[in-house]
Amino acid sequence: MLIPGIPRLLVLAFFLLLPFVGNLYLVNQFTLLLVYGMFAMSLSLLWGYVGLLCFGHAVFFGLGAYIMAMVTKQMIPGMDGILSSSLAGILAAVGFNALFALILGWFLFYGRLSGPYLGIVTLAISVLVERIFINWYYTGGYNGISSVPALSFAGWEFSDPRHLYLLVFVLSLCAYLFLRRVVNSPFGAIISAIKHNEARAESFGFHATKYKIKVFAIGASVAGLAGALFAAAAEFVSPTELGFKMSTEVLIWTALGGREGLIASFMGAVTVKLLENYLSEALSEYWVLIIGFIFLLSVIFFPQGLFGRLLENRNKGWSVTSPQRSKTKKEGRVC
Amino acid sequence: MLRVQGLEASYGESLALQGVDLSVEIGEIKALMGRNGMGKSTLLKAIMGLVKIRRGEVAVEGRSVTGMPTFQIALEGVGYVPQGREIFASFSVLENLRVGLLRFPRAERVIPKEIYDYFPLLKERENQRAGSFSGGQQQMLAIARALVGRPKLLLLDEPSEGIQPSIVEEIAEILKKINQETGLTILVVEQNINMISDIADSCAFMEKGRIAYACAMEEIMRDESIITRYMSV
Numbered sequence: 001m002l003i004p005g006i007p008r009l010l011v012l013a014f015f016l017l018l019p020f021v022g023n024l025y026l027v028n029q030f031t032l033l034l035v036y037g038m039f040a041m042s043l044s045l046l047w048g049y050v051g052l053l054c055f056g057h058a059v060f061f062g063l064g065a066y067i068m069a070m071v072t073k074q075m076i077p078g079m080d081g082i083l084s085s086s087l088a089g090i091l092a093a094v095g096f097n098a099l100f101a102l103i104l105g106w107f108l109f110y111g112r113l114s115g116p117y118l119g120i121v122t123l124a125i126s127v128l129v130e131r132i133f134i135n136w137y138y139t140g141g142y143n144g145i146s147s148v149p150a151l152s153f154a155g156w157e158f159s160d161p162r163h164l165y166l167l168v169f170v171l172s173l174c175a176y177l178f179l180r181r182v183v184n185s186p187f188g189a190i191i192s193a194i195k196h197n198e199a200r201a202e203s204f205g206f207h208a209t210k211y212k213i214k215v216f217a218i219g220a221s222v223a224g225l226a227g228a229l230f231a232a233a234a235e236f237v238s239p240t241e242l243g244f245k246m247s248t249e250v251l252i253w254t255a256l257g258g259r260e261g262l263i264a265s266f267m268g269a270v271t272v273k274l275l276e277n278y279l280s281e282a283l284s285e286y287w288v289l290i291i292g293f294i295f296l297l298s299v300i301f302f303p304q305g306l307f308g309r310l311l312e313n314r315n316k317g318w319s320v321t322s323p324q325r326s327k328t329k330k331e332g333r334v335c
Numbered sequence: 336m337l338r339v340q341g342l343e344a345s346y347g348e349s350l351a352l353q354g355v356d357l358s359v360e361i362g363e364i365k366a367l368m369g370r371n372g373m374g375k376s377t378l379l380k381a382i383m384g385l386v387k388i389r390r391g392e393v394a395v396e397g398r399s400v401t402g403m404p405t406f407q408i409a410l411e412g413v414g415y416v417p418q419g420r421e422i423f424a425s426f427s428v429l430e431n432l433r434v435g436l437l438r439f440p441r442a443e444r445v446i447p448k449e450i451y452d453y454f455p456l457l458k459e460r461e462n463q464r465a466g467s468f469s470g471g472q473q474q475m476l477a478i479a480r481a482l483v484g485r486p487k488l489l490l491l492d493e494p495s496e497g498i499q500p501s502i503v504e505e506i507a508e509i510l511k512k513i514n515q516e517t518g519l520t521i522l523v524v525e526q527n528i529n530m531i532s533d534i535a536d537s538c539a540f541m542e543k544g545r546i547a548y549a550c551a552m553e554e555i556m557r558d559e560s561i562i563t564r565y566m567s568v
Contacts, residue, residue, distance in 0.1 A: 186437045186444075193434050196423050199385055203417075204484060205409035205438040 007310050008263055015169055019162040029277065031165045033270045034172045035230045040253045040269035041179055041262045042222035047251075048259035049183050050215050051195040055119040056126025057250055060101065060220040062242020064093035064227025066133065069145040069237045075138070086151045090228045097224030098217045105213035123247065130243030144238030151232045168229055172266075175222050179262050182218060191215050252291065256298050258305025267307045336361045336488050336520040337382070342391035344381040351377040353544035354391065359488070364514050364521045366531040366552075369541035369565055375524040376418055378541070379490045382522075383415045384408045395488060410438070414486030418493045418524075420477040424466030428457055431465050431476055435483040446483055449517075453509050454479050471502030478506070482513070491523040495530050507533045528562060540565035 015034070019027050039061050046052040070076055071089035104125070113121055134142050151158040151167065158164040182188055193201040194208045202208050231237045240246060250269070257268015272291065280287040298306060337359040344352040351374045359365045367375050380386040382393050384405040392401045400408050409415070423431050436444045451458040454475045460468075465476055474494055481489060494510075495503040511534045513519055525531050531538065532552065539549040540561075547565060555561050 186433075189430065189434060190437055192426075193423060196425070197421055199405065200417070200421050200423075201434070202405035203383055203385070203409050203415045204435055204480075205406050207404070207406045 011263060011267065011311070012173075015172075019165045019169075024161055027161045027165045031161065031168050031233050032230065033273050034165075034168045035226050035233060036250075036253065036269040036273050037266035038172045038175050038229070039223055039226040039250055040257065040265040041176060042219045042226065043250050043254045044257075044259050044262055044265035045179055045183065045222070046216065046219040047254060048261070048265065049188070049195065050191045050212065052212065052216065053115065053119045054122045054216075054219070055251070056122035056124070056129075056247050057219075057223060058242050058244075058246035059122075059126045059129050060097050060223035061227040061230070061246065061250070062129070062133070062237070062239070063100065064097055064224030065231035065237040065241050066139060066145070066227075067093040067096055067224075068228035068231040069148045070139070072149045072232070073145065073147075075145075085153075086149075086232060087153060089232075090225065093224045093228035094221045097220040101217040101220030102213060105216040109209045109212045109216070123244070126242065126247045127244050130239050133239040133242065140238075142239060144236060144241075145231075146236040148231045148235045148237065150235070151229075164233060168233060171225070171229065175225060176262055176266070179218075179222065182215075183262070187211075187214075252295055254305075256295060256306055258302075258308025258311070260304060261308050261311055263311045264305050264307035267311065268305060271306070336363075336396060337522065338392075338394045338397075339378075339382065340392045340394075342378070342381060342393065343389040344377060344386050345389060346377055346386065350389075351386075351544055352381060352391075355541075355544070355546055357539055357546055357549070359520055359522050361520055362514070362518045363536040364510070364523065364534050366535035366538045367522060367524045367541060368526065368528075368531065368538060368562075369547075373541040374544040375541050376492050379415065379417075379492050379522070379524060382408075382490060383413065409484065412485075412487035414481035414484055414489045416474075416477045416481050416489070416491050416494065418496060420470075420473045422465045422468075422473050422477050422480070424464070426465055427462050428465050428468075428476060429461040431480050432457070432461075432483055435480040438484070450479050450482055453482075453513060469502075471498040471506065474498055474502075474506060475509075478510070482519075486519070488520045488522065491521060491525075493524055493526065495525060495527040503527060503530055504533075506530075510534055526566070528566070532556065 015030070018030055022030070042060075043054065043057045046054050046057070068089040071092050072084060072086060074084045108118060108121065133139055139145055151164060158167055183192075190201065190206050191211055193204070194206065194211055198208050227241065230241065253269035253272050254265045255268070256272060257266065258264030276287060276291070279290065283290065302308070337357070339355055339357040342352050342355040343350060355374075355378055357378075367378065369375055377386055381388055384400070384403055388401055392399060394400065395411050395413060398411065400411055400413075403411070423434065426434070432446050432450070433444070436446065456472060457476060457479055465473065468476060478491070478494070494506055498506070507530045510521065514521055514534070523535070532555070535552050537549070537551050538555055540547050542565060548561065550561070
């Protein structure tokens with residue numbers, strides 16, 4: 001097999017070198033791909049590492065984007081002039097999402113929702129929030145908010161696409177390293193134990209519900225960061241970013257790439273979006289059919305995703321999982 | 336150490352525990368026996384908070400734990416090794432043991448040396464995937480994993496189930512040794528009478544969700560008809 005780590009280094013090198021060799025169109029395109037990749041990683045944490053199938057994850061992405069847009073466009077009442085920098089926008093997006101997820105998680109997980117029920121309820125929330133923003137005149141209704149200011153920190157504006165790309169690249173890398181640290185920490189070990197067997201984890205003295213809420217908030221915060229960067233990079237945000245379609249898309253990216261790996265999920269997002277950009281032009285609506293077909297094949301033949309085996313180190317850390325095995329074990333138990 | 340009074344719990348529709356009274360003294364190994372479906376496993380689950388209690392009381396060292404969530408009962412010092420062991424198959428041996436430790440502050444997260452004295456195999460194979468262990472080895476790992484949490488009371492559900500006789504004997508010896516050296520109180524559900532007669536101090540038989548008979552181990556040694564009465568099908 002391949003030497004562990006090499007494929008990951010190749011991914012890193014590719015994204016690092018891209019702005020120096022690619023044309024501006026490519027750089028702009030890949031800036032958004034990085035953002036989508038970061039979004040996929042945040043879902044991978046929830047779905048792949050804790051087994052929380054969140055069907056409405058775009059809510060956090062979209063809210064992050066809206067908050068970023070509203071802060072930097074000084075649309076928050078009473079806050080104009082005080083809170084308008086990019087940094088404030090990002091912090092507000094991340095902070096609000098963390099708080100929102102803590103409250104939402106409290107209701108979801110103390111309500112003992114899991115599996116398909118959690119999926120359905122989060123999906124409903126996503127559709128609900130999408131409806132709210134479609135009908136909210138102040139945030140532009142169906143059209144959303146456009147001409148969101150470019151990112152700027154301490155007077156330095158990232159108007160050059162290459163600079164913006166590098167900034168988003170660095171932030172994506174930070175998000176990856178942060179999430180990796182979370183899953184490899186003792187906290188990560190506990191959430192992995194909860195994923196495998198919640199009752200077992202509880203009988204070792206871990207309050208599973210509390211851990212789920214925390215990890216939900218972490219996933220939501222990272223999704224919020226991705227959303228905030230999206231708003232600044234794309235210079236607009238619309239209800240599409242927080243609704244049903246986006247929520248399903250991120251699930252497909254993550255599943256296709258390999259939900260049990262952060263970089264695998266990241267690459268899932270990049271690959272699907274790239275294919276979509278080129279193939280949807282050539283094939284128009286047949287594109288959806290094709291992606292659906294690929295998705296089905298991958299679920300059947302590559303349950304670990306297209307990149308799961310290649311990019312993730314199977315022997316390391318707590319993330320190592322074999323869902324089939326633990327499932328049969330559970331079912332084989334006679335009470 | 337453990338006192339259960341008038342415990343009633345239901346599993347779905349049927350009332351699985353119908354007023355269980357049981358006490359386990361400090362430092363003893365008590366065997367809980369009976370035919371299949373009499374509520375032995377359910378009793379352990381109810382003590383651990385994994386099954387909802389309808390009526391009655393469970394107290395550990397005089398403190399009531401009735402209705403507490405499972406994680407809190409664990410923090411009160413109750414360790415539990417379920418039937419079928421339920422080790423984390425994809426974790427390594429060491430990772431499995433560490434899960435038992437993670438609730439302690441960082442400085443105390445050390446696997447006690449005694450664990451490896453009792454189960455030297457776990458040291459030799461610490462990096463092996465736990466799922467590749469044999470049934471007996473998994474059982475040892477499951478017991479060790481419960482022990483690193485430093486319980487005062489250990490609940491064991493059918494430790495001999497599906498394990499070859501020589502290993503059952505080995506596990507029995509280790510349990511007895513741990514009990515004698517550390518004074519750990521053990522409540523063990525078991526059908527294997529050989530194993531029980533080797534380790535238990537006293538014994539209780541369950542029938543239809545109640546304790547039908549309880550006695551010291553010597554009494555059973557004298558009068559084996561007790562076993563035929565409560566165990567034969």
